[in-house]
Amino acid sequence: MAMVRALVLERQHELALRDIDLPLEVGPGQVRIAIHTVGVCGSDVHYYTHGRIGPFVVNAPMVLGHEAAGTIVALGEGVTHLKVGDRVCMEPGIPDANSRASRLGMYNVDPAVTFWATPPIHGVLTAEVVHPANYTFKLPDNVSFAEGAMVEPFAVGMQAASKARIQPGDIAVVLGAGPIGTMVALAALAGGCARVIVADLAQPKLDIAAQYEGIIPVNIRTEKVADAVARLTDGWGADVVFECSGAPKAWETIMNLPRPGGAIVVVGLPVEPVAIDIAGASVKEVRIENVFRYAHQYDRAIALIASGKVNLKPLISETFAFEDAKTAFDRAVEARPSDVKLQIRVAQ
Numbered sequence: 001m002a003m004v005r006a007l008v009l010e011r012q013h014e015l016a017l018r019d020i021d022l023p024l025e026v027g028p029g030q031v032r033i034a035i036h037t038v039g040v041c042g043s044d045v046h047y048y049t050h051g052r053i054g055p056f057v058v059n060a061p062m063v064l065g066h067e068a069a070g071t072i073v074a075l076g077e078g079v080t081h082l083k084v085g086d087r088v089c090m091e092p093g094i095p096d097a098n099s100r101a102s103r104l105g106m107y108n109v110d111p112a113v114t115f116w117a118t119p120p121i122h123g124v125l126t127a128e129v130v131h132p133a134n135y136t137f138k139l140p141d142n143v144s145f146a147e148g149a150m151v152e153p154f155a156v157g158m159q160a161a162s163k164a165r166i167q168p169g170d171i172a173v174v175l176g177a178g179p180i181g182t183m184v185a186l187a188a189l190a191g192g193c194a195r196v197i198v199a200d201l202a203q204p205k206l207d208i209a210a211q212y213e214g215i216i217p218v219n220i221r222t223e224k225v226a227d228a229v230a231r232l233t234d235g236w237g238a239d240v241v242f243e244c245s246g247a248p249k250a251w252e253t254i255m256n257l258p259r260p261g262g263a264i265v266v267v268g269l270p271v272e273p274v275a276i277d278i279a280g281a282s283v284k285e286v287r288i289e290n291v292f293r294y295a296h297q298y299d300r301a302i303a304l305i306a307s308g309k310v311n312l313k314p315l316i317s318e319t320f321a322f323e324d325a326k327t328a329f330d331r332a333v334e335a336r337p338s339d340v341k342l343q344i345r346v347a348q
């Protein structure tokens with residue numbers, strides 16, 4: 001164990017930037033990483049404001065943060081594909097490699113998975129962490145630490161686009177222009193969609209999404225999404241609908257959006273169970289897909305960013321110094337409509 005400075009959620013509503021004992025010995029197959037940049041995720045903020053997410057309850061002090069990039073500072077035995085000094089980003093989830101889910105290739109839904117900043121597992125808003133090399137990915141020279149810390153939420157978008165089974169030229173709809181919805185839209189465009197309607201009620205978020213070629217913003221305060229879809233598709237419907245708001249209200253009218261035989265990809269997670277119009281889905285044979293984080297997406301996510309086809313930089317609204325980490329969280333709680341992603345720079 002070693003004493004290191006970290007942003008600790010002591011209990012609901014109480015954050016402290018203080019020293020904490022964390023295990024930093026590097027075992028076989030592991031690497032130690034000096035953290036550079038960490039993104040603030042809605043789930044970190046929810047633990048701060050609510051002290052729990054569903055069955056995961058903060059019962060003991062927990063370091064927050066799971067969207068991270070940094071530099072390798074030590075290698076464990078047997079690690080050959082990384083070296084000290086490599087700039088990297090990390091998958092926050094560690095599955096049991098021998099579990100039935102992992103052997104099926106679905107390591108994201110392994111019931112044994114541990115995930116940074118999901119109680120009782122500490123996150124990475126701290127100077128250094130130890131992580132399996134297999135879940136640590138080298139960043140190309142032209143991908144910054146800030147972009148590296150965006151790979152985690154973008155991987156959710158990649159998983160959604162993969163689950164959608166997009167065909168070249170598809171028309172998609174994304175409900176919700178938060179960081180997840182916007183990155184889902186970018187992954188859908190990179191995956192072959194001709195156009196993506198992005199719907200929200202926060203105009204500043206729509207203005208940010210609208211900077212991207214191919215995204216058509218729709219403010220649901222002034223226009224029905226179904227009308228925008230009908231206009232764009234001659235009344236046929238969208239090939240793919242990505243639900244990324246988590247708002248129960250979105251489910252009330254969602255079946256108006258897909259075309260016959262189209263798909264709904266569920267990314268947003270309502271806090272309470274919601275009613276689904278099963279008959280509406282039936283008459284169109286709507287295919288419904290679910291997304292839980294991601295599996296096998298980091299390599300391709302990084303490749304897209306490095307290629308220049310996906311530019312995530314406009315989504316980073318502000319970067320805070322590590323000393324101001326609490327300020328960053330209070331700013332996230334404010335939920336300014338013009339904020340997409342807030343980041344904390346841990347490295348000096």
Ligand code: NAD
Pocket residue numbers: 041042156175176177178179180181199200201202205220244245246247249250266267268269270291292293294
């Ligand atoms: P966010 O709160 O920043 O964004 C949600 C957006 O939806 C907001 O901009 C809000 O104005 C908008 N919105 C609210 N009601 C709407 C409606 N009826 N129609 C259209 N837009 C509406 O959240 P986020 O960080 O972008 O995450 C989005 C959702 O994805 C959350 O529910 C989150 O829990 C979930 N999530 C799921 C996974 C997964 O693995 N499935 C991973 C990360 C996040």
Ligand code: ZN
Pocket residue numbers: 041042043066067152153
């Ligand atoms: Zn997250």
